[in-house]
Amino acid sequence: MTTAPPPAQADVAVIGAGPVGLLIALLLGRQGWPVEVLERQATTYGRPRAVHLDHEAARILQNAGIMDDLAPQTEVMDSYLWRNAAGTTLLWLDGAPEVPTVSGWPASSMFHQPDLERLLAEAVGRQPGVRVRTEHNVRDVVVGPAHGAAAGTAAGESVSVRADGPGGVRAEVRARWVIGCDGADSRIRQLAGLDVADHHYQAQWLIVDVRPAEPVLWSPLNVQVCDPARPTTAVSGGPGRRRFEFMRLPGDPQDGFDSPSTAWRLLEPWGLTPANAVLERHALYTFGARLVDRWRRGRLLVAGDAAHQMPPFAGQGLCSGLRDAANLAWKLDLVLGGRAPETLLDSYGTERGSQVRPEIDFSVELGKIICVLDPAAAAARDLDFAPLAEAGPVPLPDRPPLGAGLLLAGDPHAGKVALQAPVSRDGSSHEARLDDATGGGWVLLGYGGDGPDEANPARELPAGLARWWAALGGRCFRLVPGSAPRNSPGAPRDSTVLRDSTGAYGGWFGALERDTVLIRPDSYVFGTAGGPGAAGGLVGALRSALAGAGAENPDAERT
Numbered sequence: 001m002t003t004a005p006p007p008a009q010a011d012v013a014v015i016g017a018g019p020v021g022l023l024i025a026l027l028l029g030r031q032g033w034p035v036e037v038l039e040r041q042a043t044t045y046g047r048p049r050a051v052h053l054d055h056e057a058a059r060i061l062q063n064a065g066i067m068d069d070l071a072p073q074t075e076v077m078d079s080y081l082w083r084n085a086a087g088t089t090l091l092w093l094d095g096a097p098e099v100p101t102v103s104g105w106p107a108s109s110m111f112h113q114p115d116l117e118r119l120l121a122e123a124v125g126r127q128p129g130v131r132v133r134t135e136h137n138v139r140d141v142v143v144g145p146a147h148g149a150a151a152g153t154a155a156g157e158s159v160s161v162r163a164d165g166p167g168g169v170r171a172e173v174r175a176r177w178v179i180g181c182d183g184a185d186s187r188i189r190q191l192a193g194l195d196v197a198d199h200h201y202q203a204q205w206l207i208v209d210v211r212p213a214e215p216v217l218w219s220p221l222n223v224q225v226c227d228p229a230r231p232t233t234a235v236s237g238g239p240g241r242r243r244f245e246f247m248r249l250p251g252d253p254q255d256g257f258d259s260p261s262t263a264w265r266l267l268e269p270w271g272l273t274p275a276n277a278v279l280e281r282h283a284l285y286t287f288g289a290r291l292v293d294r295w296r297r298g299r300l301l302v303a304g305d306a307a308h309q310m311p312p313f314a315g316q317g318l319c320s321g322l323r324d325a326a327n328l329a330w331k332l333d334l335v336l337g338g339r340a341p342e343t344l345l346d347s348y349g350t351e352r353g354s355q356v357r358p359e360i361d362f363s364v365e366l367g368k369i370i371c372v373l374d375p376a377a378a379a380a381r382d383l384d385f386a387p388l389a390e391a392g393p394v395p396l397p398d399r400p401p402l403g404a405g406l407l408l409a410g411d412p413h414a415g416k417v418a419l420q421a422p423v424s425r426d427g428s429s430h431e432a433r434l435d436d437a438t439g440g441g442w443v444l445l446g447y448g449g450d451g452p453d454e455a456n457p458a459r460e461l462p463a464g465l466a467r468w469w470a471a472l473g474g475r476c477f478r479l480v481p482g483s484a485p486r487n488s489p490g491a492p493r494d495s496t497v498l499r500d501s502t503g504a505y506g507g508w509f510g511a512l513e514r515d516t517v518l519i520r521p522d523s524y525v526f527g528t529a530g531g532p533g534a535a536g537g538l539v540g541a542l543r544s545a546l547a548g549a550g551a552e553n554p555d556a557e558r559t
């Protein structure tokens, strides 16, 4: 008889080692929290999935220490064309690779999801406090009394997570918080009793990843063929790879549509055959559109596909999951450390729900354009869209700001992404991205002239607030215009002074009409302020907001 091992203890149990679970585990591990990750599969998911990464997601991965390695394995998207069967352009989305985005990364990059998953797994593997256990299928969770809560940290209940390990051996993890990153059919979502709203979209598509033997110049790089005879997606799958997606039609056979022979038959018109390409992966998916109505119940939370699903036409499912991870990780860090009440976690759902809902709706709307199978309806669609496309490319839509949450009340800039442009350190001509120069985390940034008293948050903060800010891990920086090194050789350098070497911050602060901004660890603006007392006002407002997190909104979990 096999005896079950004693329960493992962790602060956080992450269920599912997909990209979202791995990122949350990595971010918490980097903060020093013990994390147990339970994954039911023995190896990573082998089916073709995400190929598109947006600029915000790239910045999240930058701050997780992943993007330097992933960036060389991406292909920047120039444009995304939607054409009808005759080749007439219906929609021309401009990737505008030459235009800097607010996040400092290309608006859209194409990549291979397994590359990201491998980099995340390697980074997680370097975290001494994070353990990933594969072949552990989580069956059940039981909420019970607290165990081993560190002195001075939030006490209360803990959750016992029960899983079937290899050979059917039962495993148990006791954790203070459980995050279900267990995908679209989430067991944790079900156990938590979180309802899901259906956004009414369903279609089956055959997804095919191909690697041509010789390099091929695809023009356009990314195209949707809105042909009622076979709606088709043909996009980059990262350098050297092509992603094809073929809609399954009502007349297609019930069996065998997901076979290699079907894939090759559909690839042939694109000039791809077994003689000149390798069929790497293929799978038949049923796309849906769903969103949880609550993201947390007690000590159970959900993230990624466990919280939301959308058809892939806008390439936002994974990007949304990475945003979930970035939002949740710093909040859990504060709650675990006893620096904020548990109710802070309610703002996770309110902030993210408002962002994800429009992403789902946009993805569904794009799906409605491409998935028209009736030739007459397709012709009517073409008449509507083609004249619009003649006007030229349209920019990719902006991502929605955060919904209500831990933000400075009444500030129109709160909840938007803070600009990440190149800056240089005082006395150096070397340029770095803002988050790399500051180290990320909580940042108070003032913008002013060269004088040390101009918009200098470090000088302005009253002593009590400065201590609280430092204990939070917050840092102060002063941005000054121009790129010329300020100090003469040998003169002491001020590490809190950054130079706005491209002038981008001058423009940004000018548009804000403020000189000081408080940036959260997930790179969103907490709030902005100007004039004397701006820094103290912002830090004081943050302290109050954290102290009473969620208290003003008893129904905060409902999104």
Ligand SMILES: Cc1cc2nc3c(=O)[nH]c(=O)nc-3n(C[C@H](O)[C@H](O)[C@H](O)COP(=O)(O)OP(=O)(O)OC[C@H]3O[C@@H](n4cnc5c(N)ncnc54)[C@H](O)[C@@H]3O)c2cc1C
Binding pocket: 015, 016, 017, 018, 019, 020, 021, 038, 039, 040, 041, 045, 048, 049, 050, 051, 052, 053, 113, 136, 137, 138, 139, 181, 182, 183, 184, 186, 187, 207, 285, 303, 304, 305, 306, 312, 314, 315, 316, 317, 318, 319, 320, 321
């Ligand atoms: C064809 C296709 C194209 C896509 N294109 C894009 C795109 O271009 N851009 C984009 O942003 N997104 C895209 N997506 C969406 C993206 O792939 C997903 O949103 C993303 O993979 C979700 O990651 P996740 O970590 O939340 O879930 P998953 O990757 O599904 O991971 C969940 C993990 O949980 C594990 N698990 C499940 N149940 C249990 C259990 N009971 N116990 C233990 N472990 C469990 C699973 O084995 C799995 O490893 C696409 C998706 C598809 C299908």
